[in-house]
Amino acid sequence: MSDFPLLGVRRLYKNFGGVQAIQDLNFELAEGELLGLIGPNGSGKTTAVNLITGFVKPAQGEILYRGRDITAWPPYKVVRLGIARTFQMVKPFYQLPAYKNMIIPLYSPRVKQMTGGKYGDRNAVALDLLEEVGFERDALVAYKAASALPQGYLKRLELAKAIALNPDLMILDELFSGLSLAEVASILPIIEKLRQQGKTIIMIEHRLKELFRIADRVIVLNFGQKIADGNVADVMESREVKNAYLGTE
Amino acid sequence: MLANTFVYGFVNSIILVLVALGFNLTFGISGVANFAYGALYILGALLSWVFFNTIGLPYLLSVLCAVVLTAVAGELMYRFVLLRIRGMVLSEVIATFGIGLATLELFKYLGFIGFEYSLPVFVDTSIEIGQVVVDMQRVFIVIIGIAMAGFLWFFTHHTRTGLRFRGIAQEERTALSLGINSDRVAMLSVSFGAAYAAIAAIVILPLGTINVEQGYSVLIKALAVCIVGGLGSTGGLVLASFLIGYGQTITVTYLESHWVMLVPLIAILGILIFRPSGLFGEQKELEERI
Amino acid sequence: MRRRKERIDRGIKVRSGDVFALCSWREMLYLAAPRMLPIVGLLVLSLALSVYWQRVLLSVSVFALLAISWDILAQSGMISLGQALFFGSGAYLAGIMNHYWGWPPAVTIPLATIFGGLLCTLLLTPVLRLRGIYFSMVTLVLPLMLVRIVEATRIFGGTEGLSGLASFPTRWVEIYLIIAALLAALFGFRRLMDSDFGLVLKGINDNDRSVMNAGINIYWFKIQALFIASSVGAFAGAFMTHVYLFVGMPVFALDYSILPIAAAVVGGIGTLAGSTLGAFILVPLSEILRGLGGLRIVFYGLFLVIFTVALPEGIFHYVQRKYHQFERWAEVER
Numbered sequence: 001m002s003d004f005p006l007l008g009v010r011r012l013y014k015n016f017g018g019v020q021a022i023q024d025l026n027f028e029l030a031e032g033e034l035l036g037l038i039g040p041n042g043s044g045k046t047t048a049v050n051l052i053t054g055f056v057k058p059a060q061g062e063i064l065y066r067g068r069d070i071t072a073w074p075p076y077k078v079v080r081l082g083i084a085r086t087f088q089m090v091k092p093f094y095q096l097p098a099y100k101n102m103i104i105p106l107y108s109p110r111v112k113q114m115t116g117g118k119y120g121d122r123n124a125v126a127l128d129l130l131e132e133v134g135f136e137r138d139a140l141v142a143y144k145a146a147s148a149l150p151q152g153y154l155k156r157l158e159l160a161k162a163i164a165l166n167p168d169l170m171i172l173d174e175l176f177s178g179l180s181l182a183e184v185a186s187i188l189p190i191i192e193k194l195r196q197q198g199k200t201i202i203m204i205e206h207r208l209k210e211l212f213r214i215a216d217r218v219i220v221l222n223f224g225q226k227i228a229d230g231n232v233a234d235v236m237e238s239r240e241v242k243n244a245y246l247g248t249e
Numbered sequence: 250m251l252a253n254t255f256v257y258g259f260v261n262s263i264i265l266v267l268v269a270l271g272f273n274l275t276f277g278i279s280g281v282a283n284f285a286y287g288a289l290y291i292l293g294a295l296l297s298w299v300f301f302n303t304i305g306l307p308y309l310l311s312v313l314c315a316v317v318l319t320a321v322a323g324e325l326m327y328r329f330v331l332l333r334i335r336g337m338v339l340s341e342v343i344a345t346f347g348i349g350l351a352t353l354e355l356f357k358y359l360g361f362i363g364f365e366y367s368l369p370v371f372v373d374t375s376i377e378i379g380q381v382v383v384d385m386q387r388v389f390i391v392i393i394g395i396a397m398a399g400f401l402w403f404f405t406h407h408t409r410t411g412l413r414f415r416g417i418a419q420e421e422r423t424a425l426s427l428g429i430n431s432d433r434v435a436m437l438s439v440s441f442g443a444a445y446a447a448i449a450a451i452v453i454l455p456l457g458t459i460n461v462e463q464g465y466s467v468l469i470k471a472l473a474v475c476i477v478g479g480l481g482s483t484g485g486l487v488l489a490s491f492l493i494g495y496g497q498t499i500t501v502t503y504l505e506s507h508w509v510m511l512v513p514l515i516a517i518l519g520i521l522i523f524r525p526s527g528l529f530g531e532q533k534e535l536e537e538r539i
Numbered sequence: 540m541r542r543r544k545e546r547i548d549r550g551i552k553v554r555s556g557d558v559f560a561l562c563s564w565r566e567m568l569y570l571a572a573p574r575m576l577p578i579v580g581l582l583v584l585s586l587a588l589s590v591y592w593q594r595v596l597l598s599v600s601v602f603a604l605l606a607i608s609w610d611i612l613a614q615s616g617m618i619s620l621g622q623a624l625f626f627g628s629g630a631y632l633a634g635i636m637n638h639y640w641g642w643p644p645a646v647t648i649p650l651a652t653i654f655g656g657l658l659c660t661l662l663l664t665p666v667l668r669l670r671g672i673y674f675s676m677v678t679l680v681l682p683l684m685l686v687r688i689v690e691a692t693r694i695f696g697g698t699e700g701l702s703g704l705a706s707f708p709t710r711w712v713e714i715y716l717i718i719a720a721l722l723a724a725l726f727g728f729r730r731l732m733d734s735d736f737g738l739v740l741k742g743i744n745d746n747d748r749s750v751m752n753a754g755i756n757i758y759w760f761k762i763q764a765l766f767i768a769s770s771v772g773a774f775a776g777a778f779m780t781h782v783y784l785f786v787g788m789p790v791f792a793l794d795y796s797i798l799p800i801a802a803a804v805v806g807g808i809g810t811l812a813g814s815t816l817g818a819f820i821l822v823p824l825s826e827i828l829r830g831l832g833g834l835r836i837v838f839y840g841l842f843l844v845i846f847t848v849a850l851p852e853g854i855f856h857y858v859q860r861k862y863h864q865f866e867r868w869a870e871v872e873r
Contacts, residue, residue: 053752076753080754087752342672350797351838522665525673
């Protein structure tokens with residue numbers, strides 16, 4: 001099992017019409033790593049995530065998870081292997097209270113498998129999970145309708161939904177976007193904790209400062225191509241990255 | 250026999266193209282599936298009948314009035330009903346279906362049934378193509394059908410309004426931000442679809458009588474062609490029309506005429522099993538924009 | 540000074556939401572009354588009505604079942620325009636089993652329910668992969684085409700249909716069977732849609748991507764919902780076959796597609812109780828308006844438009860709100 005990297009992406013291509021969204025993307029991810037995936041807007045970060053999680057089928061290339069070819073698998077099968085993601089645009093079920101939003105991931109076959117065929121009391125599990133990501137139990141935030149919650153809580157809810165699936169690899173798509181500094185600061189410890197539990201994490205982020213504090217490694221995409229890969233200090237020194245971000249040649 | 254099949258199959262296919270074009274146009278641009286399409290088709294035919302026979306206008310003028318009024322009907326339908334429920338698929342489907350149903354059943358109730366309700370053919374002669382005798386009306390159908398498909402292509406590729414249509418079809422929000430009024434364009438698309446339905450009716454119905462039941466069968470034909478061809482794709486529509494059109498003609502000639510209805514059904518079932526998004530349809534991939 | 544309307548839950552609703560409801564008759568009644576109403580109402584009606592109106596009650600129940608079936612699909616994000624497909628397959632299957640093999644209703648109805656459901660599910664499964672209105676288009680087209688095919692190929696009696704089929708032993712078996720089925724469907728499926736399974740179905744309607752992202756195979760869930768709904772419709776069809784002692788092309792008629800939708804829309808989508816209520820309003824109404832003939836369908840069409848545009852909430856939601864909440868004017872400072 002340890003012969004293979006957790007995730008391997010090889011020669012991945014994807015185009016939307018004439019636009020080359022991903023070109024020849026290659027990388028490997030070791031167990032327990034925290035990878036930051038950065039790049040200017042439209043550089044193909046989210047497409048890369050969609051390709052890995054099966055929401056979009058690649059034109060070419062392969063994706064390996066623990067050595068197993070999962071290219072073009074449907075999303076629900078990918079999730080069952082232990083890859084969970086969050087969405088950049090949170091879309092909870094607005095009419096339902098926050099904890100009821102957790103029922104759907106808790107209904108997942110993945111959870112059933114992990115808990116040995118028993119789901120347990122889903123409501124109780126949901127409340128525990130929500131408390132973990134900062135829904136204060138005393139304030140009864142978890143019982144509020146999702147439509148009444150501020151963006152910060154909705155992002156936490158999104159995170160909790162991913163945690164509920166008990167994944168080995170978590171892909172967090174712009175978790176921090178639209179949050180205040182204080183909110184980001186309160187979510188960072190949760191991510192730290194997930195790392196201590198041994199989870200592998202890919203973070204797509206525009207908030208580089210916060211990301212660089214926790215990331216082991218950074219991959220920079222520009223126009224669908226990988227232009228840098230390495231630890232934080234090296235990557236930020238690289239000339240291509242500066243060009244990509246500052247737009248000079 | 251073979252030449253006969255070829256010519257009549259061609260005419261039959263063009264009829265299907267004509268019938269489906271308007272439905273496809275509306276859906277392709279505004280995403281509104283107009284289930285009142287069959288009603289608009291009959292409305293167009295009846296209006297031109299009323300203008301010609303009851304009011305006594307010259308035929309060309311009554312046709313013109315009928316097409317314009319049907320387009321207005323489409324516009325009103327959008328303005329007073331669809332505008333309020335735009336984007337809610339459930340409501341759109343039910344409302345357009347309800348309008349179509351109420352209109353058709355009202356016509357039936359008012360008694361627009363019988364042989365006197367028929368439109369005149371344009372020119373009452375026939376010509377010979379190869380060894381096949383074809384009446385002029387069928388020739389007109391082919392000419393007008395091709396012209397309308399061609400006009401649609403020209404319109405969407407080379408005129409301002411047409412380009413706006415395509416803009417909305419491809420990415421509504423971007424189009425909005427470029428100052429295209431998406432409601433106006435959607436309204437135009439519905440009324441264009443209605444006008445196309447009326448023209449189709451006026452060209453095709455002289456072959457028989459105006460029968461209200463045809464409102465339903467026209468809707469079925471349009472839906473069948475669009476399902477097989479792929480919604481919103483004009484190329485797919487033409488291909489599917491020829492597939493079903495020739496399939497039906499061959500069935501009538503070499504098998505028995507009552508198997509005709511099996512052809513579109515088998516086409517639909519086949520396409521659903523092997524390529525659910527239709528021949529040329531681009532199934533909307535579940536993807537998130539970057 | 541401006542005013543706005545405020546809606547506040549009634550005290551009794553709040554109190555009876557608690558476990559202490561069991562201590563007070565008043566609160567127990569508050570909870571039980573809406574649930575007892577259909578049960579008691581149907582039993583009383585079945586005894587009190589004349590033979591003619593019992594027939595009407597029969598068709599009310601059948602249409603209520605079709606409306607429930609439509610509502611289950613609508614809640615799972617599938618908009619059917621062809622309940623007649625379900626109804627017709629059930630009806631024809633029961634008729635065929637009875638006519639050709641001589642099986643009694645006690646056998647044909649359950650079998651037609653299951654196999655009718657399977658058949659429709661099989662026919663429609665390929666459409667489930669597509670989003671949007673494909674489902675509506677295909678469900679509208681299929682029954683209308685099947686009629687033509689029965690007509691053209693003269694299978695199963697062709698235009699004449701199959702007649703002289705077996706009947707139920709007595710009128711009372713008929714009426715109580717359909718009432719029992721309606722009540723079971725109403726309460727059973729309401730419970731189902733409130734359970735976590737139902738939540739997943741509604742989630743698919745709301746945001747399929749998010750559900751898929753939870754490792755749930757949304758197609759499998761949709762197939763299950765489709766099977767449940769089409770079985771309910773097929774049951775209604777099979778039942779009617781043995782009431783009319785006949786099955787023929789009319790079972791695929793548009794009426795069986797339209798009336799259930801109208802009932803659900805008028806009654807209120809999303810509760811099943813609303814659909815049932817709608818059927819109880821529309822079917823007797825259309826019986827009273829029988830003299831209008833074809834004009835009735837015009838009214839159904841208009842109902843569909845008016846309710847979807849102007850009163851999308853439906854009657855049931857309105858009644859439910861009045862039952863649980865009161866309104867008052869509150870002053871608003873600017």
